[in-house]
Amino acid sequence: MTGIIRPSRPRQPERPVRQENLRSLNLELVFRNILAAGHPVSRTELATITGLTRPTITRIAEELLAGQLITETGLTHNGRAGRPRVGLTLSEKGPAGLGLDIRADALAACVVDLTGTVRHLAFTPSTYAGRGAPDVLTRLAHMAHAAMEAMTADGLTVVTATLAVPGPVHAGIVQSAPELGWRNVDAGALLRSAMDHLDLAITVDNQANLAALGELYASDNTLDSFVYVSGGLGIGAGIVLDGQLMRGARGWSGELGHVTVYPDGKPCPCGSRGCLQTYASLPAILSDEPAPAGSTPDAAITGRAEAGSPTTIAALDTAGTTLGIALADMLNILDIDTVLLGGSFSLLASWLTANARAEIDQRVLSAAWAPITIRPALLGPDAAVIGAALTSIDQIRQHPTDWLARQPSRSRHAAPASPA
Numbered sequence: 572m573t574g575i576i577r578p579s580r581p582r583q584p585e586r587p588v589r590q591e592n593l594r595s596l597n598l599e600l601v602f603r604n605i606l607a608a609g610h611p612v613s614r615t616e617l618a619t620i621t622g623l624t625r626p627t628i629t630r631i632a633e634e635l636l637a638g639q640l641i642t643e644t645g646l647t648h649n650g651r652a653g654r655p656r657v658g659l660t661l662s663e664k665g666p667a668g669l670g671l672d673i674r675a676d677a678l679a680a681c682v683v684d685l686t687g688t689v690r691h692l693a694f695t696p697s698t699y700a701g702r703g704a705p706d707v708l709t710r711l712a713h714m715a716h717a718a719m720e721a722m723t724a725d726g727l728t729v730v731t732a733t734l735a736v737p738g739p740v741h742a743g744i745v746q747s748a749p750e751l752g753w754r755n756v757d758a759g760a761l762l763r764s765a766m767d768h769l770d771l772a773i774t775v776d777n778q779a780n781l782a783a784l785g786e787l788y789a790s791d792n793t794l795d796s797f798v799y800v801s802g803g804l805g806i807g808a809g810i811v812l813d814g815q816l817m818r819g820a821r822g823w824s825g826e827l828g829h830v831t832v833y834p835d836g837k838p839c840p841c842g843s844r845g846c847l848q849t850y851a852s853l854p855a856i857l858s859d860e861p862a863p864a865g866s867t868p869d870a871a872i873t874g875r876a877e878a879g880s881p882t883t884i885a886a887l888d889t890a891g892t893t894l895g896i897a898l899a900d901m902l903n904i905l906d907i908d909t910v911l912l913g914g915s916f917s918l919l920a921s922w923l924t925a926n927a928r929a930e931i932d933q934r935v936l937s938a939a940w941a942p943i944t945i946r947p948a949l950l951g952p953d954a955a956v957i958g959a960a961l962t963s964i965d966q967i968r969q970h971p972t973d974w975l976a977r978q979p980s981r982s983r984h985a986a987p988a989s990p991a
């Protein structure tokens with residue numbers, strides 16, 4: 572699978588402007604304008620947009636070209652009369668970002684290049700619930716090595732990796748991932764160790780958060796505020812408000828699976844009662860009838876629903892209703908008008924949406940003024956692994972000088988800081 576995903580919205584530099592970092596800031600300014608353009612731009616256009624002199628633009632372009640961050644392409648008109656100019660655009664070689672994901676039924680690896688194009692997507696189907704962290708992370712390390720080798724052949728260098736885990740993460744530590752049986756696991760350190768301490772920056776983040784970021788990138792920033800609901804063995808939510816991911820004070824935001832829907836309801840492994848997870852997770856929908864060997868939970872549910880199984884259809888109805896009840900509270904509090912059904916819910920959306928919508932329309936006050944959108948995630952069940960890869964490459968997009976500092980060719984182009 573390949574797809575074009577637009578770069579994220581450029582951020583403003585946050586460091587104070589001093590003489591010694593002016594040169595880096597100018598380089599980042601030029602790079603971000605090429606990134607934001609979405610089409611090839613000429614050196615002359617860049618000089619006009621940034622206010623930098625033409626010689627400064629020429630020097631910066633040389634440095635970006637040598638570092639394989641940009642490439643020259645065709646000719647571009649700037650909308651005015653005159654001869655066309657050589658365009659500068661993002662490179663499809665050079666740095667790449669790796670994403671890794673632990674799903675209910677598979678491990679996944681994805682690589683994207685600077686343009687946001689998916690260049691590699693691989694899965695190892697299996698059930699990892701209950702397996703120890705070293706076992707799971709060693710298998711992921713093998714997939715990461717395979718992805719990096721494949722990309723080297725394409726002229727890409729993976730320098731950053733982001734691991735998606737189904738649980739809250741704070742300061743790099745997976746606090747709790749009950750589906751995996753993990754508690755206080757330093758997954759980044761274990762993965763780094765399993766990869767023989769390769770020169771690779773590794774970050775760990777919550778699966779629903781990374782999936783929400785993946786949807787934000789994939790929407791070309793047309794989505795501004797939404798809730799991404801990740802359905803699987805558990806249920807998590809990634810909340811994006813005004814274009815920013817809400818992580819919470821300690822990384823525990825979006826624990827939608829443990830929102831109470833019936834105070835005296837079924838006991839939940841968390842110690843409470845009547846949590847959404849006990850009605851709408853995949854094990855709850857399977858209703859004590861596990862998926863047969865060789866089948867995934869969502870495939871088993873889909874098959875039974877399509878065959879008209881009354882038990883499965885009733886379980887899906889309950890899942891949709893309870894999902895709507897839990898989401899209504901969240902939407903009332905946050906004033907969000909879009910819900911994306913992700914993870915396994917993206918595959919079950921046609922059975923869940925009607926009941927969820929009925930509850931939301933009845934319970935969310937703003938729904939009487941403007942309807943709430945409920946739809947499957949754009950990236951389907953791949954949102955988290957693609958979001959993880961895009962989060963990795965975004966580190967290079969935001970700080971291209973970090974990548975250039977790694978390049979042996981930089982010394983040839985380095986020049987003393989100049990106000991230019």
Ligand SMILES: [Zn+2]
Pocket residue numbers: 828829839840841842843844846848
């Ligand atoms: Zn609970």
